[in-house]
Amino acid sequence: MGLTEKFIKRVTAQSLFANGDRLVLAVSGGVDSVVLCELCHRAGYVFSIAHCNFQLRGEESERDELFVKELGKKYKVEVRVKRFDTEKYAAGQKRSVQEAARILRYEWFDELINDLNAQPLVPNYLLLTAHHADDNNETLLMNFFRGTGLHGLTGIPVSYGYIKRPLLGFFKEELLAFANENKLAFVEDSSNQSSKYTRNFFRNELIPAISQVYPQVNENLQDNISRFNEVEKLYLFSVGELKKKLCRQKGAELHIPVKQLLQFNNRAFIYEIIREYGFGEKQVGEVIKLAASESGKFIESPGLQYRIIKHRHWLIISPVQPAGSAIIAIREEDRAIEYEGGLLQLQPIIYSGQQPPATATEAWLDAAELRFPLILRKWKTGDYFYPLGMKKKKKLSRFFIDQKLSKSAKENIWVLESGKRIAWVAGHRIDDRFKLTARTRSAWKLTLISPA
Numbered sequence: 001m002g003l004t005e006k007f008i009k010r011v012t013a014q015s016l017f018a019n020g021d022r023l024v025l026a027v028s029g030g031v032d033s034v035v036l037c038e039l040c041h042r043a044g045y046v047f048s049i050a051h052c053n054f055q056l057r058g059e060e061s062e063r064d065e066l067f068v069k070e071l072g073k074k075y076k077v078e079v080r081v082k083r084f085d086t087e088k089y090a091a092g093q094k095r096s097v098q099e100a101a102r103i104l105r106y107e108w109f110d111e112l113i114n115d116l117n118a119q120p121l122v123p124n125y126l127l128l129t130a131h132h133a134d135d136n137n138e139t140l141l142m143n144f145f146r147g148t149g150l151h152g153l154t155g156i157p158v159s160y161g162y163i164k165r166p167l168l169g170f171f172k173e174e175l176l177a178f179a180n181e182n183k184l185a186f187v188e189d190s191s192n193q194s195s196k197y198t199r200n201f202f203r204n205e206l207i208p209a210i211s212q213v214y215p216q217v218n219e220n221l222q223d224n225i226s227r228f229n230e231v232e233k234l235y236l237f238s239v240g241e242l243k244k245k246l247c248r249q250k251g252a253e254l255h256i257p258v259k260q261l262l263q264f265n266n267r268a269f270i271y272e273i274i275r276e277y278g279f280g281e282k283q284v285g286e287v288i289k290l291a292a293s294e295s296g297k298f299i300e301s302p303g304l305q306y307r308i309i310k311h312r313h314w315l316i317i318s319p320v321q322p323a324g325s326a327i328i329a330i331r332e333e334d335r336a337i338e339y340e341g342g343l344l345q346l347q348p349i350i351y352s353g354q355q356p357p358a359t360a361t362e363a364w365l366d367a368a369e370l371r372f373p374l375i376l377r378k379w380k381t382g383d384y385f386y387p388l389g390m391k392k393k394k395k396l397s398r399f400f401i402d403q404k405l406s407k408s409a410k411e412n413i414w415v416l417e418s419g420k421r422i423a424w425v426a427g428h429r430i431d432d433r434f435k436l437t438a439r440t441r442s443a444w445k446l447t448l449i450s451p452a
Contacts, residue, residue, distance in 0.1 A: 003178045007039045007166060016164045022123045023047035024080075024113065025130075026105075027071065029064040032130035034071070034186040035175045036167060040128070041075055048078040050112060050127070054086040054101045060190060067187050082108045098197060113162045131156055131165045134172040137221040138202045149271060149281060150232050155225040171218060239272045247273065252325050254317040258291045261315065277306040277317050291315060295420050296375050298329040311375065312420075330374040339376060341414050341426065343449040351436060351443040361449075363416075363424045365434040367442040371419040376426075379413045385422040386432040396425065403428065416446070 001009075010016075017023065023040060027033040027049045040047045051068040055061050065081055072079035090100035109127050116125040136155040143152035158168050167175070179186060195201040211217045242264075248255040256273065267284045274287060278301035286299050290310050298309040300320065309316045309329045318325045328339055330346070337344045348367065356364040383396045400410045416424040423434045427448055436443060 003035075003170070003174060004039055004042045006170070008043050010169050011043075011166050014158060014166075016159060016166055017045075017126050019045070020123055021046075022116075022125045024050050024109075024116070024125060024127045026050055026052075026109065026127060027068050027130075028052075028189070029067045029071070029187040030130075030189060031179050031184075031186040032132055032167065032172070032175055034184050035179055036128060036130040037071060037075060038178075038182065038184055039166075047075075047128075048072075048080065049075075050080045050109065051082070052101075052105050052108065053081060053083045054104070055083060056086055056097065056101070057189070057191060064187050064189075067185075080112065084108075098199075109163070117162075125162070127163050129163060129165050130167055132167045132170050132172055132175060133222055134203070134218065136168055136225060137207065137218055138199055140221055140225055141202055141206070142198060147281065149268070149275070150228065150235055153224070153228040154232055155228075239269065242269065243273060250326060252319050253327065256315045256317070258310075258313055258315055262288075262291055274308065274317065277301055277308075278303045279306070279308070287315070296329070296371070296373050296417070298373060309375070311377075326378050328376040330372070330376055332372040337376060339414070341412060341448070341450070344376065344426070345447040345449065347445040347447075349443050349445050351440045356436065360427050360429075361447060363426075363430050363446045364436055365423055365430060365444050365446065366436055366440045367444055368440070369418070369434045370423065370444060374423070375417040376414060377417065379410075379415050379425070383415065383422060385415075385425060388430050388432050388435055390432055396422075399425070399429075 023045055025033065025036055025040065025047050027037060028051070037047070037049070049068060049072050051065060053061050053065045065083075069079050069081070084101070084104045086097060086101050086104060089095075089104060090097045093100060093103075095103070113125050113127050116122065140153055140155050146152075156165060156168060158165050178184075191197065192200060193204070195204050207217060214220065246256065246260055254273075254277075261270065261273075267288075270284050270287055271279075271281050274283060275281075279287075280302065283299065283301070287308060290297060290299055290308060293310050295310055295312050298307045300307050305320055307318050307320055307329055309318055309327060311327055316327050318327060318329070325339065328337060330337055330344075335346055337346070349364075351364075356362070379396050381397065384393045385396065385399075386393050387399060396413070396415075400413070405413075413428070414426045415422045416426060418434070421433065422431055424430045424446065
């Protein structure tokens with residue numbers, strides 16, 4: 001069976017795309033993408049070409065662009081070209097050039113496919129890349145040595161949303177043999193010969209060295225990728241069942257009981273809980289330390305989108321943009337917090353004896369008594385505080401009865417907590433322990449602004 005027949009058989013077996021789909025081929029001009037074009041042409045698939053010019057290799061980059069345009073003429077298909085100032089982007093984002101190129105590439109692909117599919121009455125557009133089995137092996141090894149969870153050992157997915165990779169089942173030598181047999185012209189990227197790039201080091205030096213000891217290394221790595229994919233299916237099922245039993249979803253938040261979590265004594269389980277919120281394996285140790293810390297402490301995801309807050313006997317994963325969250329951690333540098341009840345503004349002030357305004361929506365608290373991070377949360381049964389002017393504690397439920405609050409009004413009460421002590425029943429009264437005194441030198445002015 002020739003490569004074309006194997007290609008068609010693989011596409012069909014994996015249901016990668018149908019004859020009615022429109023394919024956009026990511027083509028660099030190298031042998032892999034050139035063979036992809038030829039195979040799609042021979043199989044009768046309808047396709048166009050997309051080419052990225054990262055402008056990193058001077059005349060060679062211009063040569064590649066011209067070559068791909070000629071390839072479009074050969075197959076009588078449309079060629080779309082995007083030119084990037086990759087080095088400028090990399091410097092601005094403080095990323096490596098290789099990482100910047102990958103980000104720019106996929107951002108453009110995403111934009112391109114979404115725009116094509118947004119047109120009325122069009123076929124389904126998909127993007128095909130020319131990743132092959134050698135790429136997959138390199139990715140597995142890079143992930144392994146970099147440090148990864150089980151998923152990183154499953155290699156490159158053959159299908160990911162609109163992206164399809166029909167050559168993953170073929171080795172580079174098969175593609176080269178096909179190109180030579182059919183006298184297919186292609187261009188060589190000179191940077192591929194330099195082992196200063198991580199992938200090239202694995203490709204040019206590490207894998208060839210290993211093959212001297214284990215000649216079947218490439219085939220063995222492919223077998224391992226298949227095994228790891230099967231193991232991951234079982235693993236994810238088991239993890240999913242455990243998460244259902246342990247974790248509680250409350251609106252935008254995930255609540256995790258600390259004691260039960262630590263009883264598992266399993267770092268991998270902690271990672272599987274936190275990873276979908278942008279936390280990595282390096283944060284697992286921080287989560288374990290957080291579990292043993294005092295209430296109110298928190299850590300943030302590397303992308304600063306989520307926080308894990310220690311609140312009494314719980315770890316709570318909450319969005320940093322906290323509207324919709326029932327528990328919100330407030331840092332000392334925060335000046336405005338959006339939440340379900342509206343907007344809370346925070347302002348540090350120098351106190352020189354001035355009288356705070358007598359309004360329910362504004363509270364002045366002694367800065368010396370506050371311990372950051374503060375916790376803004378909805379009140380709950382059992383909460384108590386020392387109402388301003390009183391030396392005895394009072395349960396909030398009793399306080400609300402005295403204030404003659406309706407059931408719906410009580411349901412929307414929020415409290416500000418500092419070091420496990422309620423400092424302010426927001427919109428009602430501060431705690432006497434946080435009031436301004438003759439000894440106060442600095443204060444925090446808190447202002448509630450209700451939603452329009």
